[in-house]
Amino acid sequence: MDLRIFTEPQQGATYDDVLRVAQATERLGFDGFFRSDHYLAMGDGDGLPGPTDAWTTLAGLARETERIRLGTLVSSATFRPPGVLAIQVAQVDQMSGGRVELGLGAGWFAAEHAAYGIPFPEKRFGLLTEQLEVLTGLWSTPVGERFAHHGDHYTLTDSPALPKPVQHAGRDGAAGVPVIVGGNGPRRTPALAARFATEYNAAFPEIADIPAAFARVRSACEEAGRPPEELVYSVALVLAVGADEAELARRAAAIGREPAELREHGVAGTVAEAVDRVGALREMGVERLYLQVLDLGDLDHLELVASEVAPQVR
Template identity: 75%
Template sequence: MDLRIFTEPQQGASYDDQLRVAQRAERLGYDAFFRSDHFVAMGGDGLPGPTDSWVTLGGIARETSTIRLGTLVTSATFRQPGLLAIQVAQVDAMSGGRVELGLGAGWFEREHAAYGFPFPPKRFGLLTEQFEILTGLWGTPEGETFSYDGEHYQLAQSPALPKPVQKPLPLIVGGNGPRRTPALAARFAAEYNTSFPEIADIPTRFATVRSACEEAGRDPETLTYSAALVLAVGADEAEFTRRAAAIGREPGELREHGIAGTVAEARARLEQLKEWGAGRVYLQVLDLSDLDHLDLVATEIMPALR
């Protein structure tokens, strides 16, 4: 099982804060450093203010060498697909082929209003067309052009450059929808992710996506299945309680919904997810100043899962 660090920089983190976490995660052997793609804090003042996900990942790409990088997830409402294709391909080149793109329909209306992003009431069509355009642009042979005539986007004779280093660049489809999201994952994704579900629902989420793959004529085993869950682990109960307080969460609630508690409890939860078919887990780290938290998981939990 891969363990990935997942951060929420909109809650209050500078580029330097994120870089420190990414570099520590790389040294400790985590598989990836991922970040959310949001522009307004969900509680708190968010100081020093938001950072753009792809600008940030481009910088981190040049300051790391092995850890994979990506978003969970970029909103289709934030960028035109042609621009996003260029941005992601460029960061993939800057990293030497270590980028993955999680892409979603967007949901947080307030951040759209705050920065002037359109927020149409129906967004799944936008998302579907973005996947079609991204894969079309990146899959067009060099020297040929790509055109697209959709309901939401039109591209005319694009040179379809630059290309990502990875062929294909891994795409992640996330969400808990029962029908359209699994079908989208079966069609486009290298990975399906369920973020912050009820723990007991995870096997059903995975089973639904497996069924969608079978209906689409795709081998379900060609898809990676993952979950994103909050992390709060302590070497003992006192340390766990301190970490729960630092992120403003109740210990009991964290134990119910996250990778939380003592080392033994966290290891048992991850083993359970592995038995259910999770090939990787995104550990949502909310206190970016607590690098010892990453050390604890890497030393006491990670070896048992590999």
């Protein structure tokens, strides 16, 4: 099982806070560090000191880590024009030595758009589809050739399609970073994953719904003439593990959740319970697990999972 740490810095974290967690992620042997891409805190928190931009943060982490994979889960298609995003991601990929992955979604949090003057169209799935067309088209265009796109949302004319990512994760070995498409939609999301993704991610699903979600993506791949096994199948779930019940209760309280609810919906409980949950996820076809860490000051939490859970599930 590939284990990655997934954070939500918009809830209140500086770059230095994020850096400490990313470097602990690497030191402790996890496989990747991912962050959300949001500009406004959710819930009752004040979000102080304010949001950090996801791709600016990842650029810094690219130079201050050496091994772990880095990326977003997920960037919103509403935030950046695809040509600009293609340049940003390719540059961070180069800065990291080829360790970047792009999670991209349609966006959903209307309040953050209103707060920072970002347009939030009512219908966004077409926007997301075109972004994926442009991103993969720019990256896969051979050096020396030009790229053009004339769509409902974006027009690119005579683009040199530079720079290229270091990685060649595109279809048929073309230049490109791994693309993560996620969501729980029954039809359009699986089709989009089959067309563009190297990974399908189910974010915070009901545990019992995971096999059906994966089955829909496999079916969409078959309909598109793509081998389903080309995709990695992953889930993101909240993490709350304690060495004993008192430690679990303390960690649950720190993030404003109840132990029983965390046990039902996340990788949570005692070490033994966490190991059992990961084993059950593997039986459902999960190949990669994003562990959502909400208390960025609790590095002992990562130490516990790395030393007691990870050795039993890999």
